[in-house]
Structures are given as C-alpha cells and as structure tokens.
Amino acid sequence: MRRAGKRLAVLLHGATATSATGARRLTTDLKAAFVEAIPPEMERLKLLKKEHGAAVLGQVTVEQAVGGMRGIPALLWETSLLDPEEGIRFRGYSIPELQERLPGASPGGEPLPEGMLWLLLTGQVPTAEQAHSVADMLRERSAVPAHVQQVLAALPSGTHPMTQLCTAVLALQSGSKFAAAYDQGVHKSKYWEPVYEDSMDLIAKLPGIAAAIYRNTYKGGKLVEADPKLDWAANLAHQMGYDSEGAQEMMRLYQTVHADHEGGNVSAHATHLVGSALSDPYLSYAAGMAGLAGPLHGLANQETLRWVHGVQQELGGTPTNEQLRDYVWATLKAGKVVPGFGHAVLRKTDPRYTCLRGFAQRHMPDYPLFNLVSLLYEVVPDILTQTGKVKNPWPNVDAHSGVLLQYYGITEERFYTVLFGVSRALGVLSQGIWSRTLGLPIERPKSLTIDAMLQHVGANAAATPRRSGPNRAARAPARHFPAMQAGTVEAVGAQLLSAVRTSGTPTDEQLSSLHFIYGTNLAKALQIVDQGGVACYVGAGSGRRVYLVHGHAAEHYLVHPDHYCSCQAFFFDVVSKDEAVACKHQLAARLAAALGKAREQTVMARLLLRSLAGGDFEDGLVDVLADMGADEPHASIAQAAAGASAMHARLPRSHRGGGGSAKGLIFLLVLAHLVIVAYWALMWVRQRRRQQRSDGRQRSTVSTPKAVGCTYDWTPTVPQKLPTLPKIPNIQLIQLPKAALH
Numbered sequence: 001m002r003r004a005g006k007r008l009a010v011l012l013h014g015a016t017a018t019s020a021t022g023a024r025r026l027t028t029d030l031k032a033a034f035v036e037a038i039p040p041e042m043e044r045l046k047l048l049k050k051e052h053g054a055a056v057l058g059q060v061t062v063e064q065a066v067g068g069m070r071g072i073p074a075l076l077w078e079t080s081l082l083d084p085e086e087g088i089r090f091r092g093y094s095i096p097e098l099q100e101r102l103p104g105a106s107p108g109g110e111p112l113p114e115g116m117l118w119l120l121l122t123g124q125v126p127t128a129e130q131a132h133s134v135a136d137m138l139r140e141r142s143a144v145p146a147h148v149q150q151v152l153a154a155l156p157s158g159t160h161p162m163t164q165l166c167t168a169v170l171a172l173q174s175g176s177k178f179a180a181a182y183d184q185g186v187h188k189s190k191y192w193e194p195v196y197e198d199s200m201d202l203i204a205k206l207p208g209i210a211a212a213i214y215r216n217t218y219k220g221g222k223l224v225e226a227d228p229k230l231d232w233a234a235n236l237a238h239q240m241g242y243d244s245e246g247a248q249e250m251m252r253l254y255q256t257v258h259a260d261h262e263g264g265n266v267s268a269h270a271t272h273l274v275g276s277a278l279s280d281p282y283l284s285y286a287a288g289m290a291g292l293a294g295p296l297h298g299l300a301n302q303e304t305l306r307w308v309h310g311v312q313q314e315l316g317g318t319p320t321n322e323q324l325r326d327y328v329w330a331t332l333k334a335g336k337v338v339p340g341f342g343h344a345v346l347r348k349t350d351p352r353y354t355c356l357r358g359f360a361q362r363h364m365p366d367y368p369l370f371n372l373v374s375l376l377y378e379v380v381p382d383i384l385t386q387t388g389k390v391k392n393p394w395p396n397v398d399a400h401s402g403v404l405l406q407y408y409g410i411t412e413e414r415f416y417t418v419l420f421g422v423s424r425a426l427g428v429l430s431q432g433i434w435s436r437t438l439g440l441p442i443e444r445p446k447s448l449t450i451d452a453m454l455q456h457v458g459a460n461a462a463a464t465p466r467r468s469g470p471n472r473a474a475r476a477p478a479r480h481f482p483a484m485q486a487g488t489v490e491a492v493g494a495q496l497l498s499a500v501r502t503s504g505t506p507t508d509e510q511l512s513s514l515h516f517i518y519g520t521n522l523a524k525a526l527q528i529v530d531q532g533g534v535a536c537y538v539g540a541g542s543g544r545r546v547y548l549v550h551g552h553a554a555e556h557y558l559v560h561p562d563h564y565c566s567c568q569a570f571f572f573d574v575v576s577k578d579e580a581v582a583c584k585h586q587l588a589a590r591l592a593a594a595l596g597k598a599r600e601q602t603v604m605a606r607l608l609l610r611s612l613a614g615g616d617f618e619d620g621l622v623d624v625l626a627d628m629g630a631d632e633p634h635a636s637i638a639q640a641a642a643g644a645s646a647m648h649a650r651l652p653r654s655h656r657g658g659g660g661s662a663k664g665l666i667f668l669l670v671l672a673h674l675v676i677v678a679y680w681a682l683m684w685v686r687q688r689r690r691q692q693r694s695d696g697r698q699r700s701t702v703s704t705p706k707a708v709g710c711t712y713d714w715t716p717t718v719p720q721k722l723p724t725l726p727k728i729p730n731i732q733l734i735q736l737p738k739a740a741l742h
C-alpha cells in the first residue's frame with residue numbers, strides 16, 4: 001500500500017524526495033503531502049464500504065427526523081470529530097495537545113493556522129518548516145482581484161459584513177478553476193485537483209477580503225496593504241489595522257480554534273451539501289457562510305457582545321450575581337436565548353471557550369469585560385439548568401471570543417462572524433478537497449411528510465417488538481410516537497371521544513388529536529353536528545341505537561357509529577382500501593353522541609329493524625304501523641313512532657329521502673342486504689390478511705428476542721399517553737371556516 005501511495009505521489013508530484021543515501025526527506029509542499037495521503041485513505045474507504053457497507057451506525061427516530069436530525073450519524077467528515085463531553089479533536093488531537101504541538105510564529109507562541117490547515121488536509125502535524133511553507137504558498141495567492149474590491153465598494157453602507165463576505169466570495173467564483181475544468185470535461189478522478197487549487201486560492205484571499213470589508217465598513221474605506229513578512233492570520237490583523245504583537249497572536253489562536261467542528265454544524269454541512277452537487281468551492285463555501293450568518297450559529301458571537309453590552313448598560317460594569325440572575329431570567333422570559341450558551345452536541349464547557357479563557361487569563365486578567373464574562377460563567381448555567389429544557393447549559397466558543405477582540409480594540413461586533421468564517425474555511429474546504437478526492441456522491445437524504453411518518457409507524461407497529469421488563473424504560477425511551485395500527489388508532493379515537501364526553505366541550509388539544517386520527521373528516525363531521533344533522537333512534541326496550549346522518553349532498557345515511565355507514569366513502573375508503581378509520585358520517589355520529597348533540601328519539605323495535613335492513617325510515621314507519629293495524633293497542637309505541645316521524649320531518653327536506661314505491665323498497669332492501677353481506681365478507685378477508693401478515697412478521701423476527709435477550713410482547717395496546725400531536729388551528733364548533741371543509 002505504502003508503495004502504491006509513494007508511486008502515485010511520485011508520479012504526480014514527486015512528493016517525497018529521497019536523498020542519494022536513501023533517507024526520506026519530508027516534503028514542505030502541502031499539495032505533495034496531500035497527494036501522498038490519498039492512496040491509503042482511498043483504500044480505507046474502499047474497505048469500509050466493501051467489508052462493512054451493511055453495518056448499522058444508528059437508527060433514526062421520528063423525534064430525530066423532526067428535531068433537527070440530532071445525533072444521526074450520517075455524514076463522512078474526516079478532518080475533525082466532536083465528542084459531547086470532551087469537545088473537538090482535530091485529526092485526533094485535542095486543543096491543548098495542538099497548542100503544544102502545532103508550530104507558532106515564534107517558539108512557544110500561539111499555533112499558526114497554516115499548521116492547522118496542514119494537519120486537517122494531510123492528517124499529520126506539520127513541522128515549523130512545513131507550516132511556514134504553507135504561509136508562503138498562501139501569500140503568493142493572496143491578491144484580491146480588483147472586481148471583487150469594486151463589488152464590495154458598491155454595496156450599500158449598512159450591508160451586514162456577513163452578507164458582504166458571501167457577496168465577495170461569489171464574486172470570486174468567476175475565477176474558479178474547478179468550474180472551468182468541469183466545463184472542459186475533466187475526468188472525475190481528477191476533480192480533486194482544481195478543487196484543491198480553488199480552495200487554496202480562496203483561503204489565501206480571505207484575509208484580504210475580510211480586511212477590506214472591515215476597512216470599508218468601519219474605517220472609511222482606506223485599505224491596508226498586506227505585509228509580505230507576515231503569516232496568514234497576522235496579515236489579517238495587520239490589514240484590518242491591528243499591528244500589536246498581542247493582537248496578532250490573538251488572531252492566530254482565534255483562527256486556529258474556529259477552523260473546524262466536525263461535519264454536522266450548519267456551515268460545514270451546508271458547504272458539504274452544496275459541494276456534493278459539484279458546485280465549486282466558492283459556491284459551496286458561500287453557502288456555508290450564509291449558514292454561519294444565522295444567530296443560532298456563527299452570528300452568536302456578535303449576539304453575545306450585544307447582550308453583554310446590554311448587561312453593562314443596564315447594570316453597570318460590575319453587577320452583582322443577583323442582578324445578573326434577574327437579567328438572565330428577563331432574557332429568557334422575553335422568549336430569547338442567552339447567546340454563547342448551549343450547544344447541539346456538546347454537553348460540557350466548550351474546550352474552545354476554555355482555550356480562549358486561558359489566553360485572557362494570560363493577557364488580560366484584569367480586563368473588566370473578561371471579569372463580566374467570568375461572572376456569567378458562574379450565573380448562567382445554573383439558570384439554564386433550572387429551565388429544565390436546555391440540554392447543555394455550559395458556554396460555547398462564542399461566549400468568549402468577543403472579549404479578546406474587544407480587548408485589542410476590534411470593537412465592531414457586527415464584524416465578528418466574518419472572523420469566524422475566515423477560520424472555518426480551513427476545515428470545510430479541506431474536507432471539500434477530500435470529498436472530491438474520495439468521490440463522495442451527491443448528498444440526498446430521504447424526507448418524509450407527517451402523514452408518511454404516521455403511516456410508517458403505524459404500518460410497522462406489528463413488526464416492531466416492544467421491549468418489556470425492567471430494561472424497557474432505559475433502553476427504549478419514549479423517543480418514538482407510540483406505534484399504532486388500525487385497531488389501536490380506533491381505540492385512541494374512542495378514548496378521546498370518551499374524554500370529550502366527560503368534559504362536554506373538546507379542548508384544542510383533543511381537537512388536534514382527533515384531527516391527527518381522522519384527518520379532514522373531522523372538520524366535515526363537526527359541521528354536520530353543528531347543523532343538527534345527526535338523529536339517533538333508540539330501540540324501545542333494547543336500547544339499541546341507530547343514527548341517521550346528513551350527507552354533503554341531498555341524502556342521509558344509516559349509520560352504526562362503530563361498524564357501518566351506508567355511504568360510498570365507507571365502502572371504499574374504510575372497508576375496501578382501509579385508508580380511513582371512519583367515514584365523516586360515522587365520525588359525526590360519534591361526535592354528536594359525545595357532545596350530546598344527537599337528537600334522540602325512542603322508536604319501536606320493529607321500526608328500528610326495518611331501518612337497519614335498509615328501508616326508508618318513513619316507509620318503514622308506515623309499513624310497521626300498517627302491519628300493526630290502525631287499532632294497534634300499544635299506544636306508546638305508536639306515539640313514539642309518530643314522534644320519530646315528526647323528528648325526522650324536521651330534518652331538512654333535501655336530506656329526508658324520497659317516498660319510494662313498494663318495488664323501490666324491495667330493491668333497496670335487497671341492495672342493503674347485499675351491502676351488509678359484502679361488508680362482512682370484506683371484513684373477514686381483511687382480518688385474515690392481517691393475521692397472515694402478523695404471523696409472517698413473527699416468523700421472520702423469531703430469532704431476535706434470543707439474540708438480544710429480551711422478552712417481546714406482541715399484543716397491540718392502546719398507548720396510555722396520547723402522542724403530542726401537531727396543533728391545528730382552533731376549530732370552532734359552531735362556525736367552521738368553509739375552507740376547512742374541502
């Protein structure tokens with residue numbers, strides 16, 4: 001392998017020189033060192049894919065999919081890795097280790113970001129000679145084209161510095177070597193090379209661009225020439241107008257620690273995503289910077305300073321802990337975040353914060369702003385913990401970086417994120433070069449709609465064994481929506497309706513939950529109920545109930561709330577396709593019963609039976625009365641029937657159905673019988689299919705319980721606690737918006 005690497009390196013660039021005596025001499029050429037690193041890396045990826053391609057890295061829960069994809073291991077990112085407890089490691093090295101090992105501008109000085117670039121790209125800690133050679137290489141490429149300066153100068157004053165940065169980078173894109181090579185049909189095995197060239201050009205020009213943005217925005221547009229003796233970060237400080245040794249050392253450290261934070265943060269991920277479409281490094285880095293400009297990400301360094309200035313203005317330079325606490329609570333109560341605290345991955349104090357704090361302790365121990373920031377460290381985490389929701393109450397890098405800048409006179413906080421962005425180029429562009437070298441494909445994860453997720457969890461409920469026993473809570477926390485299947489959904493619906501019955505009026509949450517289960521049918525059913533469209537006939541003696549429910553058009557339907565409706569939607573959507581758990585008429589009947597809004601009437605049992613058999617209600621009534629004879633002695637029954645008839649007559653005429661002849665009645669009777677027989681046959685077939693599917697699943701997973709040593713309970717149960725469901729707009733029981741009905 002090593003021979004192959006050497007062969008390729010020598011073939012391309014003569015990377016590692018071998019002296020006459022055969023001793024291996026380290027190259028000082030970054031590109032050559034990179035080329036040397038390619039073959040083993042490619043080999044490792046090939047092996048990973050071939051030997052372990054099917055290995056599982058983790059599972060994705062609904063909560064993760066709808067919750068910002070936290071913790072889903074789904075990106076390849078070689079340059080750094082973030083541990084929640086320990087923080088960032090760049091190519092395996094922690095920040096304190098790199099402060100020791102990376103070469104500085106002078107012995108014992110702060111690390112040179114050029115050394116960080118070498119490390120990120122090659123995986124090797126560079127020698128001082130190598131780091132300095134990177135500085136030389138960048139210096140040669142550093143001139144910012146005149147048109148970019150003109151574009152910057154043409155922007156309206158007040159344009160945010162991050163917008164200026166994105167604009168300048170996009171203006172540079174016209175010089176992209178990758179875009180030109182792609183136009184000319186470069187072979188994909190060679191993509192990496194123009195991407196490397198673009199990346200180095202861009203990194204080299206960023207200090208000049210950032211400084212121009214700074215000088216244009218805050219110093220009247222008078223630009224400062226680069227100093228050919230200075231390294232990359234020191235030149236940035238110099239071109240901004242800061243020449244003290246302290247400011248330059250601070251800038252070296254600042255640019256080193258912000259360089260990379262694995263692949264999932266917004267700026268890295270955006271750069272990676274856009275680059276995966278083979279957009280060149282200018283386009284992809286500009287996308288990353290657009291993400292860095294968000295206040296929850298890189299802009300938090302600006303926000304921190306604004307917030308700290310707010311503290312100073314309101315409480316003076318040395319507030320008490322008590323005053324500070326009140327200020328933090330006021331921020332939280334105003335629905336704002338405390339900038340500089342918290343993190344999506346980290347669960348301890350950010351080691352970048354600790355590193356910058358160390359610098360402050362060495363260089364500015366008595367600086368009032370540093371003391372204030374230290375005080376915040378004592379006060380804020382406790383309060384964030386008390387909120388009960390913040391997962392990481394500890395400070396991140398943005399809580400400290402601004403203090404250092406302020407101390408050296410860089411007081412314009414709106415500019416701070418640009419400095420973060422310049423540094424971030426080192427990481428995201430190094431990985432971009434590797435991504436094209438390794439031939440990583442276009443990134444295209446799968447998305448799902450809420451409906452699709454619900455269907456997925458419902459469909460897989462039977463196949464997802466539930467853990468039981470003591471491990472259940474620990475190993476299967478309530479991270480998923482409770483798994484549901486059709487019967488369970490029905491049961492949850494029944495539970496909800498019974499809760500509605502108890503309270504008398506549905507709460508917003510209950511309506512949301514009902515909407516979740518019944519979808520658009522809910523609004524339609526509520527409208528039917530509102531319009532008094534549900535009549536309930538109770539069999540005298542038996543207490544059995546049958547409902548007549550108005551349809552949308554000019555008919556009414558015979559409904560048994562749990563099992564049957566004579567409408568077509570019930571036949572097709574509920575019985576045949578199994579796409580809904582109930583039709584709108586069934587739901588209207590259930591809701592009317594729960595809300596006490598069904599107009600009830602006791603009727604004689606035979607009348608009820610006729611209605612159930614499919615006869616028209618009025619005809620049925622006439623028939624029954626005729627059967628009984630005019631002198632039917634059972635007056636109460638006749639009375640009840642008459643009452644029912646009167647009630648029915650109160651329904652809108654269009655919904656009462658026509659008179660119908662005896663022939664028509666027989667036809668309807670036969671048809672109704674056929675429908676009922678077909679319905680039961682379908683239910684039987686469906687039940688059998690379910691049983692077969694469930695048997696199949698049990699057979700296919702039979703070895704799993706043994707393998708993981710768990711007991712599995714296959715009985716579907718009603719979840720004790722209803723899922724937290726997406727809110728829908730308040731539904732008024734009395735007046736529903738028309739749009740909601742379609």
Ligand code: NMX
Pocket residue numbers: 295296297298300332336337338339340341342343344345384389390391392396397398
């Ligand atoms: N102040 C107030 N509330 C917070 C904070 C904070 N510093 N951090 C988290 N929360 C809230 C968060 O808004 C969420 O509330 P809700 O449920 O009402 O939406 C809840 O706590 C849970 O959030 P977490 O899971 O702890 O954090 P998440 O991973 O969603 O977000 C950050 C991470 C970094 C976006 C978040 O901590 C934050 O907004 N911090 C302040 C802004 C900041 O410093 N960003 C810089 C990050 C580092 N960087 O350089 O990019």
Ligand code: MLT
Pocket residue numbers: 260261264265266267297344345396
């Ligand atoms: C970063 O440096 O990118 C931030 O800490 C944000 C993150 O890692 O999510």
